[in-house]
Amino acid sequence: MKRLLRQIDSEISALGGKRSRSRASIIEVFFRSGRHLTVDELTSEVRARNRDIGAATVYRTLKLLSRLGYAKELDFGEGARRYESSLTAHHDHLVCTGCGNVSEFEEPRIERLQDEVAKKHGFVPTMHRLAIYGTCPRCLSPQPRETAE
Amino acid sequence: MKRLLRQIDSEISALGGKRSRSRASIIEVFFRSGRHLTVDELTSEVRARNRDIGAATVYRTLKLLSRLGYAKELDFGEGARRYESSLTAHHDHLVCTGCGNVSEFEEPRIERLQDEVAKKHGFVPTMHRLAIYGTCPRCLSPQPRETAE
DNA sequence: TATGATATTGAATGTCAATGTCATGATATA
DNA sequence: TATATCATGACATTGACATTCAATATCATA
Ligand SMILES: [Mn+2]
Ligand SMILES: [Mn+2]
Ligand SMILES: [Zn+2]
Ligand SMILES: [Zn+2]
Secondary structure, three states: OHHHHHHHHHHHHHOOOOOOHHHHHHHHHHHHHOOOEEHHHHHHHHHHHOOOOOHHHHHHHHHHHHHHOOEEEEOOOOOOOEEEEOOOOOOEEEEEOOOOOEEEEOOHHHHHHHHHHHHHOOOEEEEEEEEEEEEOHHHHOOOOOOOOO | OHHHHHHHHHHHHHOOOOOOHHHHHHHHHHHHHOOOEEHHHHHHHHHOOOOOOOHHHHHHHHHHHHHHOOEEEEOOOOOOOEEEEOOOOOOEEEEEOOOOOEEEEOOHHHHHHHHHHHHHOOOEEEEEEEEEEEEOHHHHOOOOOOOOO
């Protein structure tokens, strides 16, 4: 984590950038969360630690991480995009339309078939997006609700 | 085509709607095109025939077709969504990042593997989105340019 | 440490696709 | 044709995201 932060900082300064407290805070919270966050969600979590960090800076920092290859932009068609760490291996997503939770899977056979399909169409693939939408296990067997009474 | 228009009209009036000249025009141009159109693109094509059809009506008509199951909303992350006829069988898409062209493919083995993945995760799938991005054959072997001189 | 060049900040504003509002026009039914 | 109600097109509004800008933070150099 500290190591990651230092590495990112050095890449930034190699590109003529300077380090900043706000950005460090945003980056740390982002990687610590390990989730698939919207900018709004991340902004809230960051502000819980440092009240006066602006949303624009969160947007800028995620764009920066994405340019440097440390984050990936995701779009599940929710109206706001999400970001995830790109430090993990490639994977695709299961999106629960009930609770909004996003989980991950790897399926090499699907990856292979995609290449095959592309080749068959004379197409040179550079990336793909695959998301499966549905209901997650937790939403399928609803817990006995904690009633407030 | 005429048949399709009549069927849609009857569904609309069954739901308490009325027929309209603008809407008929939009629907006809949409299904005739057979492509994956943004609202802007469709609006242009419609306006070439009928100068004074408003963009709002095109938005409304596509939403309506989508509610009735005659059109599908697509989102390739371009900033504007596209619509396609849903009269064809289910398929996924190849999107050329060079020329923007969208082509289609069916791959039952991928469909099957998706169900398998979902099941493995205790997930009940309702839909999926798969798009492969890359360079299409036409963009790979660029034609000798027609120079103007 | 003090200086100055320059990158970064947060707030405000701009942009753009999509949706909402509303007065007017079109359509169905008797 | 009268009446009710739906649909239209112009325009305003929304919401995510990008950009602008004056103030501030960072950093190499003296
Ligand atoms: Mn993920
Ligand atoms: Mn298609
Ligand atoms: Zn769920
Ligand atoms: Zn192409």
